[in-house]
Amino acid sequence: MQAQVPQATVQDGGTATGVGSEKRTSPLRTLTHSSAGRNLGLVLALILLCVVGFATAGDRFGSVDNLMTILRLASVIGVVSIGMTFVITGGGIDLSVGAIVALSSVWATTLATQTVAADTHWIVMVSTAVLVGTGCGVVNGFLVAYGRVVPFIATLAMLASARGLAEIIANRRTQIITVRPFVEFFGGSLFGIPALVIIFALVAVAGWVLLNRTTFGRRTFAVGGNPEAARLAGVKVHRHTAMLYALVGFCCGIAAIMLMARTTTGSSTHGMLYELDAIAAVVIGGTLLSGGRGTIGGTVLGVLIFTTLSNVFTLNNLSISAQSVAKGLIIVVAVLMQQRFANRGSVP
Amino acid sequence: MSDRILPLKRRLIIATTAVLALGVATGCTSNTPESAGGSENGGTDNANAGSNDETGDTVTIGFSAPAADHGWMAQITAAAEAEAEKYDDIELVVAEGTNDVSLQISQVETFINDKVDAIVLLPFDGAALTPVATKAMEAGIPVINVDREFESPFAARATVLGDNYGMGVSAGTYICEQLGDKPNAVIAEIAGIDSLPLTQDRSQGFEDALNDCGQNVDNRVAAEFTVESGERAASNLLQAAPKIDAIWNHDDDQGVGVMAAIGNSGRDEFFVVGGAGSRNVMEEIKSGDSLIKATVIYPSTQGADGIRLARLVAQDKALEDLVEVEIPREIKLYAPVVTEENVDQFLPTAFQS
Numbered sequence: 001m002q003a004q005v006p007q008a009t010v011q012d013g014g015t016a017t018g019v020g021s022e023k024r025t026s027p028l029r030t031l032t033h034s035s036a037g038r039n040l041g042l043v044l045a046l047i048l049l050c051v052v053g054f055a056t057a058g059d060r061f062g063s064v065d066n067l068m069t070i071l072r073l074a075s076v077i078g079v080v081s082i083g084m085t086f087v088i089t090g091g092g093i094d095l096s097v098g099a100i101v102a103l104s105s106v107w108a109t110t111l112a113t114q115t116v117a118a119d120t121h122w123i124v125m126v127s128t129a130v131l132v133g134t135g136c137g138v139v140n141g142f143l144v145a146y147g148r149v150v151p152f153i154a155t156l157a158m159l160a161s162a163r164g165l166a167e168i169i170a171n172r173r174t175q176i177i178t179v180r181p182f183v184e185f186f187g188g189s190l191f192g193i194p195a196l197v198i199i200f201a202l203v204a205v206a207g208w209v210l211l212n213r214t215t216f217g218r219r220t221f222a223v224g225g226n227p228e229a230a231r232l233a234g235v236k237v238h239r240h241t242a243m244l245y246a247l248v249g250f251c252c253g254i255a256a257i258m259l260m261a262r263t264t265t266g267s268s269t270h271g272m273l274y275e276l277d278a279i280a281a282v283v284i285g286g287t288l289l290s291g292g293r294g295t296i297g298g299t300v301l302g303v304l305i306f307t308t309l310s311n312v313f314t315l316n317n318l319s320i321s322a323q324s325v326a327k328g329l330i331i332v333v334a335v336l337m338q339q340r341f342a343n344r345g346s347v348p
Numbered sequence: 349m350s351d352r353i354l355p356l357k358r359r360l361i362i363a364t365t366a367v368l369a370l371g372v373a374t375g376c377t378s379n380t381p382e383s384a385g386g387s388e389n390g391g392t393d394n395a396n397a398g399s400n401d402e403t404g405d406t407v408t409i410g411f412s413a414p415a416a417d418h419g420w421m422a423q424i425t426a427a428a429e430a431e432a433e434k435y436d437d438i439e440l441v442v443a444e445g446t447n448d449v450s451l452q453i454s455q456v457e458t459f460i461n462d463k464v465d466a467i468v469l470l471p472f473d474g475a476a477l478t479p480v481a482t483k484a485m486e487a488g489i490p491v492i493n494v495d496r497e498f499e500s501p502f503a504a505r506a507t508v509l510g511d512n513y514g515m516g517v518s519a520g521t522y523i524c525e526q527l528g529d530k531p532n533a534v535i536a537e538i539a540g541i542d543s544l545p546l547t548q549d550r551s552q553g554f555e556d557a558l559n560d561c562g563q564n565v566d567n568r569v570a571a572e573f574t575v576e577s578g579e580r581a582a583s584n585l586l587q588a589a590p591k592i593d594a595i596w597n598h599d600d601d602q603g604v605g606v607m608a609a610i611g612n613s614g615r616d617e618f619f620v621v622g623g624a625g626s627r628n629v630m631e632e633i634k635s636g637d638s639l640i641k642a643t644v645i646y647p648s649t650q651g652a653d654g655i656r657l658a659r660l661v662a663q664d665k666a667l668e669d670l671v672e673v674e675i676p677r678e679i680k681l682y683a684p685v686v687t688e689e690n691v692d693q694f695l696p697t698a699f700q701s
Contacts, residue, residue: 073450076450172542315462323444
């Protein structure tokens with residue numbers, strides 16, 4: 001449409017260090033800077049976790065059933081994290097994702113929505129959840145982009161009010177889904193793969209294409225890396241920022257549908273602390289919190305690392321407190337490694 | 349009521365409390381259980397001596413409960429672990445607490461994949477965990493539901509419940525007794541997490557008992573079982589009501605915060621009735637110089653009872669003190685009032701908040 005970001009360093013899992021040019025010297029550096037290289041560390045970490053899983057739990061860890069358990073757990077938070085990757089790459093942050101998931105799940109399971117859905121089609125519940133999620137995202141986006149509210153504060157306000165609104169709508173009760181076709185569709189599986197996992201895979205692929213293969217993606221890198229330069233290059237920064245928040249809201253709507261299918265309920269307590277899990281997964285995936293660099297593959301690996309960790313701990317009867325410590329260590333190590341790579345990259 | 353407490357406690361000990369409820373559930377008409385055990389050291393200390401306690405086939409039991417973010421919940425898991433420790437034939441797998449239903453579902457899925465012999469589940473949200481519990485039952489793994497009920501009868505083999513409605517009734521009745529026929533008494537209620545059916549049941553019981561003696565709940569606030577939320581809710585309440593005669597606080601963990609708020613306000617024109625039965629509240633009741641005059645027990649040994657039931661179900665044994673040869677579907681524990689007079693009987697089973 002309008003002017004392209006005037007540089008070509010944005011590529012697979014890309015880096016966009018503003019609008020400047022980037023020199024490439026050694027093949028090694030090229031490797032560590034390519035997404036495959038950056039993700040290599042994550043893949044190694046995941047393999048290491050799997051080795052630990054196999055060593056301590058054997059076939060219990062390696063069984064197909066267990067794999068599906070890990071993937072199902074990863075699915076809901078994974079979809080949220082993919083949305084989060086866009087916002088963080090675009091230089092923002094969204095603290096309200098968990099609350100938006102809760103609000104979408106509640107709104108889509110009210111008696112009124114369910115009655116209409118039972119009379120017509122469960123697609124009503126799906127569209128309600130997605131619309132509510134996107135709507136919240138649009139509000140966030142407008143506040144951040146046009147209201148000049150700091151993303152941290154704008155989404156913090158959304159965190160509080162969306163969950164409050166969810167409590168008001170649900171009257172703080174858990175709403176049970178009685179529309180069986182909905183539960184059967186999303187709770188079922190295709191060729192032995194649970195529907196939730198398929199949705200996660202579809203969202204991940206769509207996210208990857210959107211971020212790495214479209215103008216939208218390139219603008220996201222540009223806006224996150226250097227908004228002023230992006231503006232000068234002809235990107236409508238405000239509009240693009242607003243769209244990023246709408247996108248994460250949309251992902252929250254999808255996650256709400258998945259959580260509704262998983263629990264057969266809508267509740268204002270759903271999605272508690274998802275913002276932290278999502279941010280953690282995005283950051284260890286290699287997306288820079290300051291924006292300008294982001295990778296969907298890394299985020300997916302980040303989510304898988306955390307869910308596999310949780311699974312290995314459960315299989316071995318270890319406490320969740322130890323798990324939290326391990327989680328913290330992984331985040332610190334991942335960020336330290338990121339900094340090393342970033343520093344090495346900046347040396348001419 | 350207090351003269352009934354000792355035998356009731358014994359019934360707690362042998363995990364067959366509220367035989368009345370059982371009678372309804374099983375069609376059994378007898379409500380006088382044999383007094384077995386006889387330990388004075390609290391609910392989880394001594395197994396009742398009987399053939400059920402002889403080591404049988406080793407069973408693997410999966411246990412999952414919400415995050416131990418308050419004392420009662422911490423004690424649930426601790427008591428369950430201590431109970432399993434006593435039996436050589438129990439191998440307990442504890443998937444430790446989480447308030448994320450999605451994660452708790454995956455824990456139960458792991459138990460199913462692992463083909464454990466039984467699952468004891470205290471769900472964060474009963475309705476949300478119903479599908480996965482049903483899946484476990486369909487896979488042939490008996491599920492013992494503790495405290496927060498599932499939506500479907502197909503989701504659990506047996507259910508251990510505290511008497512939430514009864515707690516409200518006990519608290520309301522005690523407050524009625526204390527206030528006598530004082531007209532227009534101001535009665536306040538500090539509830540727990542409002543979205544949980546257990547909170548709604550407690551409030552309903554409280555309201556019904558008060559209505560019975562011509563009183564009603566004048567002020568109601570809700571906290572979240574945590575100290576910090578109790579402080580916040582109580583501060584709001586004290587602001588809202590310039591004069592109060594009695595307060596029922598649903599939960600002694602949040603009660604620490606409630607008492608802090610009351611202390612800060614310097615008010616003392618009312619008395620407080622607690623809930624759940626924590627050790628520090630019981631000690632305050634015992635001291636006699638606290639605003640807390642009583643607390644209503646909500647047994648923190650439910651998880652431990654769940655473990656025992658799971659073991660019996662998995663080993664195909666019956667509850668020895670019942671004539672019935674199968675484990676009952678539902679066991680509802682009693683909610684007695686602890687006052688200065690009988691506090692010593694309950695101190696040993698109290699939990700630390």
